[in-house]
Amino acid sequence: MTSSLRHTLDFLLYQWLEAETLQQRSRFSDHSRETFDAVLDTSERIAREKYAPFNRLVDLEEPRTETEPDGTLRVVLPQATYEARRAYAESGLLSAAQDYDIGGMQLPYTVEAAANSFFAAASISIGSNLLTSGNANLLMVHGTDLQKQVFALNEFNGRWSGTMCLSEPQAGSSLSDVATRAVPDGEGFEADPLGPRYRLKGNKMWISSGDHELTENIVHLVLAKIPGPDGKLIPGVKGISLFIVPKKLVDTEGHLTGERNDVALAGLNHKLGWRGTTNTLLNFGEGKYPVRGAAGAGLDGAGSGAIGYLVGKPGDGLKCMFHMMNEARIGIGMAATMLGLAGYYASLDYAKNRPQGRPIQSSSASAAGKGGKDASAPQVRLIEHADIKRMLLAQKAYGEGALALNLYCALLVDEQHTGTPEAADEARLLLEVLTPIAKSWPSEWCLEANSLAIQIHGGYGYTRDFPVEQYWRDNRLNMIHEGTHGIQAMDLLGRKVLMEGGKGLALLAGRINGTVQRALQVPRLAAHANALAGALQQVGAATKAAWATGEPGDALANAVPYMQAFGHTVLAWVWLDLALATLAKDAAVAQPASVGRMGAMQFFFHYELPKIGAWLQVVSTRDATCAQMPEDAF
Structure with a gap:
């Protein structure tokens, strides 16, 4: 698997995206094709040795819990998961794109993404610590200097891991219905060096890697609502704020204080797949681990609940x-x-x-009475x-x-x-x-x-x-x-193609048209170029037709078919651009890899792109079959 993937990555990175030219930028000037390849080599090796052999193991031996003497739950994982995580952290890939002065490699994100693809292919269930990197990256943008130093850097160096805690059992994807509360932790709560200190109470569901012992601490990023002046939660999303809620309390030097935060594992979700990754229900502030306050804060911390530090501004x-x-x-x-x-x-x-x-035999053989197949062959x-x-x-x-x-x-x-x-x-x-x-x-x-x-x-x-x-x-x-799929579709048709007066959509259309114009100059690609131009025109017309009444309900009733057609058009563009890069390298299409890419491109244009007509038909006519179907008719 890895050799085929590596050949594909090399083509995409160096022949198509020309990633080597990134080293001309000051941030990446210390790098070269050799250093990029070394990172890919290391990732490929770790994925092959520490991930791939255990993909079936972590599927069969999914996470389980054991009850400690004090009645609390502890997550048990196969030893292979610990070893894979350790090898990944020691490779430095957690901070690959970060600055040198915080221990990063200052790699292009393009190379980091390519390197992580090996781990995803080898065992997505063991994973590549996506949430930890994302958690730390968020804090590097929105956190205070001390929050970066204490929390983000300890995630990048592998000591700690991170999560994102959004969903709740009663709310699912509807974040406006988040009910987790966060209240100021006594007088002077804003004086805590780690950030304004709050007490959180609530329940979070579907938290990937929400509890384990792979790292010495887990940094939860939790969405919660700060009550309004009347003490009630503000309806909708206006009151939602973000908090750092560590599993174990820490001081301003990043040392564990020895005290648990009031974050309790309520149970594991047993899933269809991704079984090697723990998925949890977490209770915040239920009193399982009562805490008085952050160590060294000098505050009374008289309230109850899990301690959380505000990230950014309230709301x-x-x-x-x-x-x-x-x-x-x-x-x-x-x-x-x-x-x-x-x-x-x-x-x-x-x-x-x-x-x-x-x-199946040739027509002449069949005519000779040998039938469609020769059973003796x-x-x-x-x-x-x-x-x-x-x-x-x-x-x-x-x-x-x-x-x-x-x-x-x-x-x-x-x-x-x-x-x-x-x-x-x-x-x-x-x-x-x-x-x-x-x-x-x-x-x-x-x-x-x-x-x-x-x-x-x-x-x-x-x-x-x-x-x-x-x-x-x-x-x-x-x-x-x-x-979910439906949420992405509504985001695309309801927000992204309209934002800033449709500027992003127009920009993408310009990029697609640029590829079309170049492909029109290549005889073997001209028909495909015309097909892509036609598809782009259909998507543009459907976008206008969907919003012709100005009513979101009319437009978004068929948002998923719109997204499917939009996506197929984007992928046709990608494949046509890949074909141009293939011919630039191998004009005679003499190499097997070139034949394969050109064949896949042709397949997509012949078998897949024609599907967009049916999808866009219901979008353009604002078909109401689904939206108007009465409940009792089901």
């Missing part, structure tokens, strides 16, 4: 948390992508080695059947196309941070529009790739004798977490 919780959520959404897109590719590599290997059936391998090639091409088109899209988004992150002011603003706008696609498209279509991988294995694919059933189970989560 800015969602604004701060979206920094982590957007990063997580692109990360989920990459996770879905790599599961799709893992299934593709497994089914490709199976198809190359499994004898099954015989070829030896069996052929699965890969020699046209329908197997169809399913393999679909997986390749979905997986490699999604990988290219996610790395393109990673390059936009680098552009946003290190480009000229104009380029940085363009990158920001493009990321706004593309983030819902980068999350949702791989989570839908790489799941379909996993289904096709099972199909290629036949009955064996439905057993645990082969890994493809686990890849499907693991991938099914990705359409749900970090914003």
Whole structure:
């Protein structure tokens, strides 16, 4: 698997995205192709040695709890998880893109994302500590200097890990219904060096890595509401604020005080997939671990509840948390992508080695009375059947196309941070529009790739004798977490394509048209270029038609078909651009890798892009079949 992935990454990074040119920027000037490759080599090795061999183990031996003598719960994980996490932390990848002066490597995020793809492919369930990096990155932007020093840097160095605590049992994805409360912790609460100190009470659900003993501490980032002057929670999202709530209390030097915060594990969720990652229900401030106050604060801390330190300003919780959520959404897109590719590599290997059936004879042989097949002929391998090639091409088109899209988004992150002011603003706008696609498209279509991988294995694919059933189970989560499919669709059609007067959408259309114009000059790509131009025109017209009445209910009733068509158009653009890069390197298409990429591109344009017409039809007509269906009719 890793050799095929490495060849694909090398092409995408160096031939398509030209990542080597990033070293011309001052932030990356110490780097070269050699250092980038060294990071990829290290990641590939750790993934191969510490992750891949234990992917089935962590699926079968999912997290469990043991009751301690004091009645509290402790999470038990396989030893392989500890060793994998330790190897990852010691590699420095947790802080790969951070500044030298805090122990980082100052790597381009593009290279960091490529490096992390090896871990996702080897065992998404063991994981690459996505939430820890996202948690620390949020604090580096929105935290105080001391919060960065105490919390973020100890996450980057691997001592501590991090979570994001948004959802609640009664609220799900509806953050406006968050009921967790945060009240000031006595008089002078604002004087705590670690940040204004509050007491939190509430319950959080679906918290990935919410409790474990992989690290000495866990830094929870928790959304909670600060009551208004009347003591009541403010309806909606206006009162939501963000708090650092460590599992164990710490001092201003980052040392553990020896006292537990009032954060209690209430139980584990037992999942369809991603079983190696703990997923928890956490109770904040229930009195399991009563605490008086932060050590060294000099305050009475007379209140009850879990101690939390305010991040940013009161009421800015969602604004701060979206920094982590957007990063997580692109990360989920990459996770879905790599599961799709893992299934593709497994089914490709199976198809190359499994004898099954015989070829259909030519028409002349059939006319001679030999029938459609010659039963005396030896069996052929699965890969020699046209329908197997169809399913393999679909997986390749979905997986490699999604990988290219996610790395393109990673390059936009680098552009946003290190480009000229104009380029940085363009990158920001493009990321706004593309983030819902980068999350949702791989989570839908790489799941379909996993289904096709099972199909290629036949009955064996439905057993645990082969890994493809686990890849499907693991991938099914990705359409749900970090914003469900429907939420991403409403974000795309309801916000992103409209924001700043449609500037981001126009910018993306300009990039797509640029590829179309270049491809029109290449005879073998001209027809595909025209097809993409037509698709882009259809998406633009559907966007206007959806909003023709100005009523959100009319437009958003078919937001998911809109997102599917939009995503397919974006992926067609990616594939056409990849074809241009392929021909620039190998004009004769003489190399097998070039034949494969050109074939996947052609498959996408012939089999996938035509689907957008049906999706956009219901969008353009504002079809109300679903929205107006009465409940009792079901």
